[in-house]
Amino acid sequence: MKKGTISRRHFLKLVGGAAAAGTMVGVLPVAAKQAMSQFEPYVIPPEEALPGKANWYATVCRMCPAGCGIMVRTINGRAKKIEGNPVFPLNQGKLCARGQAGLQALYNPDRLKNAVRQTGGRGSRQFEPLYWEEAVTAVLDKLETTDPAKITFFAGVMPDSLHYLVSQWLAAIGAPPPIQYDLLAALNGRAVSAQAAETLFGSDQQPVYDIANADMVFSFGANFAETWLSPVAYNLGYGQFRGQAGGRGFFVQFEPRLSATATAADQWVPVRPGSEGLVALALGRIIVEERLGRSGTFAQTFAGMYRGIDVETVAGASNISADRLNELAHILADADRPVVIPGGYAAGQTNGYTSYLAIQSLNLILSRLGRSGGVHLSPSPPAESLTTAPAPNSFADVLDLIERMQAGDVEMLFIHGANPVYELPQTAGFKEALANVPLVVSFSSFVDETAVQSDLILPDDTYLESWGYQIPTPGADRPAVANQQPIVERLYDTRSTGGVILELAQQMGGAAAEALPWASERLFIEDVTGALFHSSLSPYNANTAAEFWAAFRQYGGWWAHRELRHEPEPVGFENKPLPVPAPRFDGAPGEYPFFFYPYPNVNLSDGRGANLPWLQEAPEPMTTARWSTWVEVNPETAHKYGLKNNDVVKLISPHGEIEAVVVEFPGIRPDVLAVPVGQGHEDYGRYAQKRGSNPMDLLGTATDPDSGALAWGATRVRLERTGKTHRLARLESIHGEGREKLT
Numbered sequence: 001m002k003k004g005t006i007s008r009r010h011f012l013k014l015v016g017g018a019a020a021a022g023t024m025v026g027v028l029p030v031a032a033k034q035a036m037s038q039f040e041p042y043v044i045p046p047e048e049a050l051p052g053k054a055n056w057y058a059t060v061c062r063m064c065p066a067g068c069g070i071m072v073r074t075i076n077g078r079a080k081k082i083e084g085n086p087v088f089p090l091n092q093g094k095l096c097a098r099g100q101a102g103l104q105a106l107y108n109p110d111r112l113k114n115a116v117r118q119t120g121g122r123g124s125r126q127f128e129p130l131y132w133e134e135a136v137t138a139v140l141d142k143l144e145t146t147d148p149a150k151i152t153f154f155a156g157v158m159p160d161s162l163h164y165l166v167s168q169w170l171a172a173i174g175a176p177p178p179i180q181y182d183l184l185a186a187l188n189g190r191a192v193s194a195q196a197a198e199t200l201f202g203s204d205q206q207p208v209y210d211i212a213n214a215d216m217v218f219s220f221g222a223n224f225a226e227t228w229l230s231p232v233a234y235n236l237g238y239g240q241f242r243g244q245a246g247g248r249g250f251f252v253q254f255e256p257r258l259s260a261t262a263t264a265a266d267q268w269v270p271v272r273p274g275s276e277g278l279v280a281l282a283l284g285r286i287i288v289e290e291r292l293g294r295s296g297t298f299a300q301t302f303a304g305m306y307r308g309i310d311v312e313t314v315a316g317a318s319n320i321s322a323d324r325l326n327e328l329a330h331i332l333a334d335a336d337r338p339v340v341i342p343g344g345y346a347a348g349q350t351n352g353y354t355s356y357l358a359i360q361s362l363n364l365i366l367s368r369l370g371r372s373g374g375v376h377l378s379p380s381p382p383a384e385s386l387t388t389a390p391a392p393n394s395f396a397d398v399l400d401l402i403e404r405m406q407a408g409d410v411e412m413l414f415i416h417g418a419n420p421v422y423e424l425p426q427t428a429g430f431k432e433a434l435a436n437v438p439l440v441v442s443f444s445s446f447v448d449e450t451a452v453q454s455d456l457i458l459p460d461d462t463y464l465e466s467w468g469y470q471i472p473t474p475g476a477d478r479p480a481v482a483n484q485q486p487i488v489e490r491l492y493d494t495r496s497t498g499g500v501i502l503e504l505a506q507q508m509g510g511a512a513a514e515a516l517p518w519a520s521e522r523l524f525i526e527d528v529t530g531a532l533f534h535s536s537l538s539p540y541n542a543n544t545a546a547e548f549w550a551a552f553r554q555y556g557g558w559w560a561h562r563e564l565r566h567e568p569e570p571v572g573f574e575n576k577p578l579p580v581p582a583p584r585f586d587g588a589p590g591e592y593p594f595f596f597y598p599y600p601n602v603n604l605s606d607g608r609g610a611n612l613p614w615l616q617e618a619p620e621p622m623t624t625a626r627w628s629t630w631v632e633v634n635p636e637t638a639h640k641y642g643l644k645n646n647d648v649v650k651l652i653s654p655h656g657e658i659e660a661v662v663v664e665f666p667g668i669r670p671d672v673l674a675v676p677v678g679q680g681h682e683d684y685g686r687y688a689q690k691r692g693s694n695p696m697d698l699l700g701t702a703t704d705p706d707s708g709a710l711a712w713g714a715t716r717v718r719l720e721r722t723g724k725t726h727r728l729a730r731l732e733s734i735h736g737e738g739r740e741k742l743t
Contacts, residue, residue, distance in 0.1 A: 058556030060482035062463035065157040066230040067472035110685030112459035113492035148174035156182035156417035161468040163389035172515035183423035183606035189347025194391030196356040201568040206474040211237035214373035216335030222343025225261040258667025274583025275318035276346040277355025282314035292333035299365040304575035337373030348713035353706035370567030378475035383531035396708030405433035421449040425699040466496040467521040480559035587716030597674040604678030610688035624731035629692030632665035632674040648724040658693035
């Protein structure tokens, strides 16, 4: 066995003697071999499968786009427990609360159980069940009479396998490529990060920050302990960062609110919103001017990037004194292996893109590109057929789509994995523009705010019932492909979206059928992942393509058996001043005195977890609140307005207003009001709807002009008392006060 490979015995030991032994390469019983050609687990189990005995199956988590490997325990064909896959390199057996809650997506009582047509008009909630053949025929009939240029596929961040099928199908029929956009991607700054990487490194692959091997981390709003990009992988890295043999790493977090990530830092710097890039420029100016750090004369090569930067001016703009900036610059430069991370909040400003460039430039002058403990790019698997989906589209692209919808230039709109009616600011007008689209088809598994405005709902299988693959980005320290396979037979009369696309292509014939020649998703996955069979980097031995396919499912994917990082090439750095314009905010300070800070809820994410009671019940780590919408108010501000915990206040912006329950929170700047995203659903099932407020209702369509990203942090608000109170459900409320009655 090659060095670094995984022995089958060791794998079974890691997963607790999982019954995956029944599908071991080379020792498969005949009955098991026959059953493996079908969905697993078996409808009629092989003789050696004992009733009541647990079986473990490897697949990939899809509760967020990170792509963590998971193991699912099943008993008698029912999924019972989800854990991390101990051999998958990204998460190494660990899993977050959202991943654990995936079972409630599978068994949720509000899942659609079949395809439906809305008979009373959009928004009527009057649904008529459809046979799938009838639903597919309705879509085909419309496709035949529609100009392909007027067909749009709008999606959240899709699995790489689905993006491949959708993009190939659209290209074959002459339609534009899919638009990918969802609120979590915007809050994480995915599009801005990819665009900055394209500028600086000539690649739009997400940078990977090697926290594990760093001894100093400066993070500008990257909440990697919560929801940022790949939180499980970064938490693993953080654990190694703190437990280094040479001493405990040092961590500084720049953020206007004390998040769960900031509480883990050695120093929290409550930076003024929108000044993150300016602070990075000031730190760089001090480092190159005073010739700090261990990079020798290299930093002087790019001293021109900081020409004209006045540290005192930055101090005034950021509310960080010049002495403090000087102290921080020395702390950063004196480290042996520092790494600087631009996060989602920095990207959510009108100067987000230029701030990203300024923050990333610190890694350049400190010589941290491609170094251990520095910055890398997500490595790609060695197979041309396996490519990652492109970075999400910008908010400007979404606004352009809305304009085309309003003008009648979109005649068919497919929506998958996104809820734009809920996620986009109401001022964008997406819901109103839908009225001009003749046919709207949703693939949602639930009747959410967007699905209820659709004509047809073709409910997708859950990820525990369907096939796929995911190439994690940001990735681990080596190329990896996570396998997605059915863990249980589908519970209801649903179909996977990829399977529907394949069926449409086959029935359309011609170029579409040629582009997607596979009869099923399973055959598609087996075909494209088979390109990895001959790779010398494989972690397991397989003598035939069939054995490789069995091992690919057994182990939960493929990954290189050794570390293989992708070093970025600094092609876009220029020795000229880095421009970081002052941020702009909607709302005059005199009328709207507070910066508004909407942040992704660690449990509910961007609202996609609000229909799962496990996640509703889990307390937010900083406030212990749950089941509602609250606003975090500095005690100084609360005293000024005569407010206390559980008071209901009204937040008003130039674009809208919401109500929220006061939580006095000392870990926030007095001029900032923070509200978690995720509540305020009008639909989306019994656990989500009519609960709290949607903070997106306060936002306008302010956009970063350089990247087209939504400037979700660029709104000001004012605070008004309502005279009402609402006892918020907190972890301390042992009798359950504050939970609204579930209907």
